[in-house]
Amino acid sequence: MDTDSTAVAGSTEAGADNATATAPSQSTGSDVVIETRNLNKIYKDFWGRKKVHAVKSLDIEVRKGEIFGLLGPNGSGKSTTIKLILGLLFPTTGRVLVFDKDATETKKNERIGYLPEESYLYQFLNAEETLDFYGRLFDMSGAQRRERVNELLSLVGLQAARHRQLREYSKGMRRRVGLAQALINDPDLVLLDEPTTGLDPIGIREMKDLIIALRDQGKTVLLCSHQLGDVQDVCDRVAILHQGELKELGRVTDLLKVRDITEVHATGLSEDAKAEIRDVISRHGGDLKSMDNPTATMEDLFLDIVRESEARPGARRVSASMGEPSSDAAAGQEDAVASKDEADRS
Numbered sequence: 489m490d491t492d493s494t495a496v497a498g499s500t501e502a503g504a505d506n507a508t509a510t511a512p513s514q515s516t517g518s519d520v521v522i523e524t525r526n527l528n529k530i531y532k533d534f535w536g537r538k539k540v541h542a543v544k545s546l547d548i549e550v551r552k553g554e555i556f557g558l559l560g561p562n563g564s565g566k567s568t569t570i571k572l573i574l575g576l577l578f579p580t581t582g583r584v585l586v587f588d589k590d591a592t593e594t595k596k597n598e599r600i601g602y603l604p605e606e607s608y609l610y611q612f613l614n615a616e617e618t619l620d621f622y623g624r625l626f627d628m629s630g631a632q633r634r635e636r637v638n639e640l641l642s643l644v645g646l647q648a649a650r651h652r653q654l655r656e657y658s659k660g661m662r663r664r665v666g667l668a669q670a671l672i673n674d675p676d677l678v679l680l681d682e683p684t685t686g687l688d689p690i691g692i693r694e695m696k697d698l699i700i701a702l703r704d705q706g707k708t709v710l711l712c713s714h715q716l717g718d719v720q721d722v723c724d725r726v727a728i729l730h731q732g733e734l735k736e737l738g739r740v741t742d743l744l745k746v747r748d749i750t751e752v753h754a755t756g757l758s759e760d761a762k763a764e765i766r767d768v769i770s771r772h773g774g775d776l777k778s779m780d781n782p783t784a785t786m787e788d789l790f791l792d793i794v795r796e797s798e799a800r801p802g803a804r805r806v807s808a809s810m811g812e813p814s815s816d817a818a819a820g821q822e823d824a825v826a827s828k829d830e831a832d833r834s
C-alpha cells in the first residue's frame with residue numbers, strides 16, 4: 489500500500505463539467521456484434537394471456553472488442569435478454585441481430601461461447617474428457633481437440649486437476665471448467681452469466697484477468713453480474729435494466745465520474761506545500777472536501793497478504809493498528825513494524 493501519496497479532492501464551479509454522461513456514441517455499423525431493436529419479450533400463460541413483460545423496448549448495441557456489462561436487480565430481464573441473443577427464445581416484438589444475422593439463426597451460435605449461471609456438466613467425466621466431449625460437438629479433429637483442451641486447461645488453471653472427476657471439484661473449479669467449455673470453439677463473442685459466482689478473491693481476480701485477456705485477443709464479451717465491483721473493474725460499457733426497461737447506458741468511466749470534484753494525487757508533499765494547496769483552493773473559491781492518504785481496495789490488501797504468505801510461509805505479523813482508528817502515531821508504529829519485519833527477513 490502506498491501511504492506516501494496524498495489525494496486532494498476539491499469542488500469548484502470551474503471544475504464542473506456538464507457534458508452528458510449517458511449519450512451513446514455513434515456507431516459505424518460494421519463494428520456492432522449484438523444489436524437489439526425495440527426488443528420486447530412478454531411471457532404468456534397457457535391460455536396466451538400476458539404474464540410478465542420481461543423486456544421492454546430494449547435498444548442496445550454491443551461493439552466488437554468491448555466488455556459490455558448487463559446489470560440490474562433480480563427479475564430485471566438480464567437472463568431473458570441473453571436467451572433472446574442466443575435464439576433460445578423468440579422476441580414478442582422487435583429484433584435481435586448478432587453478427588448482422590437474426591438471433592434465431594442458430595448457425596451464428598458457432599461463433600458464440602456461453603457460460604450459464606449454472607453449468608450442467610457430466611459429474612462423472614473429468615475436465616479433459618468434458619472438454620474433449622464439447623470439442624466433438626463442434627466437429628473438431630482429434631489433434632485439434634488435444635491441442636485446444638491443453639490450451640484451455642492451462643488458461644483456466646486446471647492442468648493439475650485434469651484427470652479428476654468433476655464431482656470432486658470445488659465450486660470455483662467447476663466455474664473454471666465451465667468457462668473452458670464456453671471457449672472450446674474459440675468464439676468471437678462470449679456471453680458470461682455471473683462469471684465470478686462461487687470464486688474466492690484469488691479466483692475472482694483470475695477470472696477478471698481472463699475476461700480482460702479475452703478482450704485483448706479481440707473477442708467481444710457480454711457479462712451479467714450482481715458483483716458491481718467486478719463489473720466496474722472489467723467492463724468498458726454497461727447497460728442498467730430495471731423491470732425490463734433500460735435505465736442507463738454508457739461508458740463506465742463516464743457514468744462513475746463525479747463531475748464537480750477535482751482529484752489530485754501527489755507524492756513527496758511537505759506540510760508547507762499542503763498548506764499552500766489548501767490556500768490556493770480557498771483563494772479560487774473552491775471548497776476543500778478532503779486531503780488525505782488514499783486507501784487501497786480490500787481486494788488489493790487480501791491478494792498482497794496471500795501472495796506474501798505463499799512466498800514466505802509461516803506466521804505473519806498482523807497490522808499494529810489492530811482495528812484502532814488511524815492516526816499519525818499508529819502510522820509511525822506500522823512503519824516501525826514494517827522495518828522490523830524487513831530486518832527479520834534479511
Ligand SMILES: Nc1ncnc2c1ncn2[C@@H]1O[C@H](COP(=O)(O)OP(=O)(O)OP(=O)(O)O)[C@@H](O)[C@H]1O
Pocket residue numbers: 531532539540541542560561562563564565566567568569
Ligand atoms: N419462463 C418464464 N415464464 C414466465 N415468466 C418468466 C419466465 N422466465 C422469466 N420470467 C420472468 O421475467 C422477468 C425477468 O426474468 P429474468 O430471469 O430475465 O431476470 P434476471 O434479471 O435475469 O433475474 P436474476 O438476476 O434473478 O437472474 C421476471 O419477472 C421473471 O419472473
